[in-house]
Structures are given as C-alpha cells and as structure tokens.
Amino acid sequence: xxxxxxxxxxxxxxxARPDEAGTLHALALLGYEIAEIPRWNCCGTVYSLAQDxxxxxxxxxxxxxxxxxxxxxxxxxxxxxxxxxxARSARFVQEPERLARINAFLDTEEDFRGGIGVVHLxxxxxxxxxxxxxxxxxxxxxxxxxxxxxxxxxxxxxxxxAVDDPDRPEVMERVLxxxxxxxxxxxxxxxCCGAYLTVGRKDIVEERVGRILRSARGGGADLVVTTCPxxxxxxxxxxxxxxxxLPVLYLGQVLxxxxxxxxPTIAALLVGQPTPGEPVSSGGAR
Amino acid sequence: xxxxxxxxxxxxxxxxxxxxxxxxxxxxYACYQCGKCSAGCPFADYMxxxxxxxxxxxxxxxxxxxxxxxxxxxxxxxxxxxxCPKGVDIAKTMEALRILALRKGISPAPAGIDRxxxxxxxxxxxxxxxx
Numbered sequence: 001x002x003x004x005x006x007x008x009x010x011x012x013x014x015x016a017r018p019d020e021a022g023t024l025h026a027l028a029l030l031g032y033e034i035a036e037i038p039r040w041n042c043c044g045t046v047y048s049l050a051q052d053x054x055x056x057x058x059x060x061x062x063x064x065x066x067x068x069x070x071x072x073x074x075x076x077x078x079x080x081x082x083x084x085x086x087a088r089s090a091r092f093v094q095e096p097e098r099l100a101r102i103n104a105f106l107d108t109e110e111d112f113r114g115g116i117g118v119v120h121l122x123x124x125x126x127x128x129x130x131x132x133x134x135x136x137x138x139x140x141x142x143x144x145x146x147x148x149x150x151x152x153x154x155x156x157x158x159x160x161x162a163v164d165d166p167d168r169p170e171v172m173e174r175v176l177x178x179x180x181x182x183x184x185x186x187x188x189x190x191x192c193c194g195a196y197l198t199v200g201r202k203d204i205v206e207e208r209v210g211r212i213l214r215s216a217r218g219g220g221a222d223l224v225v226t227t228c229p230x231x232x233x234x235x236x237x238x239x240x241x242x243x244x245x246l247p248v249l250y251l252g253q254v255l256x257x258x259x260x261x262x263x264p265t266i267a268a269l270l271v272g273q274p275t276p277g278e279p280v281s282s283g284g285a286r
Numbered sequence: 287x288x289x290x291x292x293x294x295x296x297x298x299x300x301x302x303x304x305x306x307x308x309x310x311x312x313x314x315y316a317c318y319q320c321g322k323c324s325a326g327c328p329f330a331d332y333m334x335x336x337x338x339x340x341x342x343x344x345x346x347x348x349x350x351x352x353x354x355x356x357x358x359x360x361x362x363x364x365x366x367x368x369x370c371p372k373g374v375d376i377a378k379t380m381e382a383l384r385i386l387a388l389r390k391g392i393s394p395a396p397a398g399i400d401r402x403x404x405x406x407x408x409x410x411x412x413x414x415x416x417x
Contacts, residue, residue: 046410049381157364192363196410202400
C-alpha cells in the first residue's frame with residue numbers, strides 16, 4: 001500500500017460525500033492507503049490574487065503545515081477549488097520573505113518549510129496509476145454511457161497549475177473511457193459556470209449554466225461529470241427551466257460505481273436528479 | 287507646421303496605475319488593447335466596461351475604474367489570463383480594483399443573497415466581496 005495524505009475540504013464531508021466515498025473505494029483498490037490530514041481547516045475556496053494580502057494564505061498554509069507534520073511530501077485533493085487554492089498558495093509562499101512573514105504570523109511550534117506538493121485525483125490517475133490499470137478494476141462497466149466532461153476553471157487555470165492542456169484537456173475523457181464511458185464533444189467544458197457569483201448574481205449563473213448544459217446535451221450526453229462541488233451545485237440548483245436536466249455527477253462517484261462501490265452511498269447525490277443510465281438523449285421521462 | 291504628437295509614456299505613468307500594478311503584480315502597460323480578453327470573457331455581457339476597457343482606464347490613471355461594476359462581475363475564471371498574448375493576468379488587475387474599492391469604501395459589490403447556496407460559494411463570496 002502506498003500512503004497518501006488527503007485533504008478533504010468542506011464539500012467532501014457535506015454535499016460531495018458520494019465523491020469522497022467513491023474515490024476512497026477506488027483508491028484503496030488501486031493500492032493507496034489514504035491518510036486524512038488531522039485538524040484540517042477551510043482551504044479558503046478562492047485564491048487571493050492580491051500581492052499584499054498574505055493573510056488570505058493562512059488557511060491553505062495551515063493545511064500544508066499539517067501535511068508536513070505527518071511527514072508527507074504531498075497531499076491529495078479531490079475538490080477542484082481546494083486543489084487550486086492549496087497548490088497556488090503552496091507556490092506563493094515558497095518565496096523566502098513571504099514564508100518568513102507567514103511563519104511569524106502563524107506562530108506554530110514548527111515552522112512551515114514549504115516544498116509540499118498538491119496533487120489532484122485526475123493527475124494521480126494519469127501519471128501514477130496509469131489509465132491502462134483502470135479497466136482491470138472495473139466491476140460494472142459504464143457500458144457506452146455518454147458523458148460530458150465538465151472541467152470548469154480551477155483544474156485548468158492558471159496555466160502553471162493546470163492538470164492538463166488548458167485549451168484541449170483530455171485527462172478526464174481518458175479516465176472515463178477506461179471505465180467504459182464514451183466522452184461526447186462538449187465545447188463549453190472549460191467555460192466558467194459563474195462560481196461564487198451564485199451567492200449574489202444568480203441571474204448570471206443561470207445564463208451560464210443553461211449554455212453549458214445545452215452544449216453538453218448538444219453533444220449527446222446522458223450525464224455531466226465534474227470534480228468541482230461548486231460547479232455541481234450550480235449545474236443542478238441554478239439550472240434554468242428551459243435547459244436540459246442532465247444529471248451532474250462527481251468523478252469519484254462514477255469511478256467508485258464502476259469499481260463496484262456500495263451503490264446507496266454512491267447514489268446518495270442523485271436524489272432529485274434524473275437517473276443515470278436512463279438516456280436523456282433518447283427522451284426519457286423528465 | 288504640423289503640431290507635434292506627444293507619445294511620451296510619462297503622461298500615462300499615473301500613481302493610480304502604479305498602485306494597481308503594485309497590488310496585482312501585473313504591469314498594465316504591457317496591454318496593447320487587442321481585446322482578446324473581452325472576446326473570450328464569459329461575463330462580458332454583464333459588465334459596464336469590457337475587460338480591455340477596464341485595463342485602458344487603469345493605463346490612463348483614471349480612478350473612475352473603481353466605481354465600475356465590471357470587477358464585481360468578474361468571477362476570476364482566468365479565461366482572459368490564459369489567452370492574453372502579452373501574458374497579462376487581467377483577473378489580478380480586477381482583484382486589485384476590487385481591493386482598492388473595498389479599502390476606500392466605495393464598493394459596488396452585489397449586496398443581495400440568492401438562496402440556497404453551498405458553503406463553498408458563501409466562503410468564496412465573502413473572501414472576494416469583503417475587505
């Protein structure tokens with residue numbers, strides 16, 4: 001078993017529980033001993049873009065410090081927002097003067113030394129596990145299910161932290177293909193859903209979500225797969241009435257299901273959503 | 287005799303532009319106004335000034351940029367940042383404008399709350415919309 005530190009973040013213990021359940025099931029089968037980091041706190045969700053605002057890096061850096069305390073060199077994130085915030089903060093505070101200032105502020109027994117890597121589930125599956133290893137673990141093939149791979153923003157931008165080519169990513173498609181699914185053409189897969197604007201500008205998010213879902217449906221998708229809990233929320237809760245009601249599942253949910261995870265756990269999120277496997281494109285009852 | 291055209295950069299080198307540069311870490315004068323950011327911005331329809339226009343106001347040292355709603359409509363999706371041929375991360379410029387407006391207390395940030403919302407969005411919103 002290979003030990004891997006894991007930062008869940010708030011969503012994995014709440015709205016995205018099936019993502020965590022499915023992922024942990026799959027990673028155990030792939031030979032990983034997942035060690036949740038102790039006393040983790042909020043990653044901050046959005047990365048501060050200001051140069052003089054070190055305070056906003058305290059959240060992510062505290063988490064990285066706990067990874068260091070575990071004696072680990074890297075940490076796994078499932079949520080696209082956690083991945084972005086942790087990875088970018090880790091890089092930002094590498095600069096010695098910033099690191100010194102943030103350590104002075106944190107005032108912990110042990111200083112943060114930097115050098116903690118942040119990996120996302122997708123890059124782990126591609127670079128370490130390998131796509132070719134996935135089919136041998138598949139217990140229930142996705143059997144030609146047509147999936148729209150929704151990347152959104154944080155997995156691909158900024159370029160330095162992209163899990164794949166920001167313009168033409170393929171990692172999610174390759175993973176889902178290995179599970180038996182068929183990725184469909186989906187031009188809006190890298191376009192923003194509106195993110196946190198959902199709190200005060202629901203109107204903008206609804207317009208974005210309608211466009212994204214129409215694009216997915218246009219390619220013939222039965223469902224949308226994402227790794228971001230905020231995208232998942234927006235694509236379901238902010239769907240305008242006229243947009244196609246596609247189910248929106250987490251990657252870990254689909255992965256876990258294909259790898260034979262306990263079905264009720266994996267399906268928990270589907271309450272109120274259309275049933276996957278019942279092809280939306282062939283006009284199932286909605 | 288034809289009048290002279292003053293193309294000196296000195297007239298543009300405004301303290302406001304330098305302050306935005308300091309906060310964002312991005313040089314506003316690197317922008318040559320090609321408009322690629324605005325063409326690809328998913329939120330441009332909702333902005334009172336397009337991203338390249340916002341950057342132009344900064345270049346001109348025009349503090350009216352702080353009263354625009356455009357920076358508050360920007361969701362930091364970074365579509366502009368990965369496409370800019372001059373490598374300007376305009377999302378950082380937008381963040382600098384939000385921060386300056388918040389610190390000066392002239393924030394035109396959206397005030398309402400649309401329910402329901404997940405905690406992840408609420409945390410994101412208050413980190414972006416409060417000083």
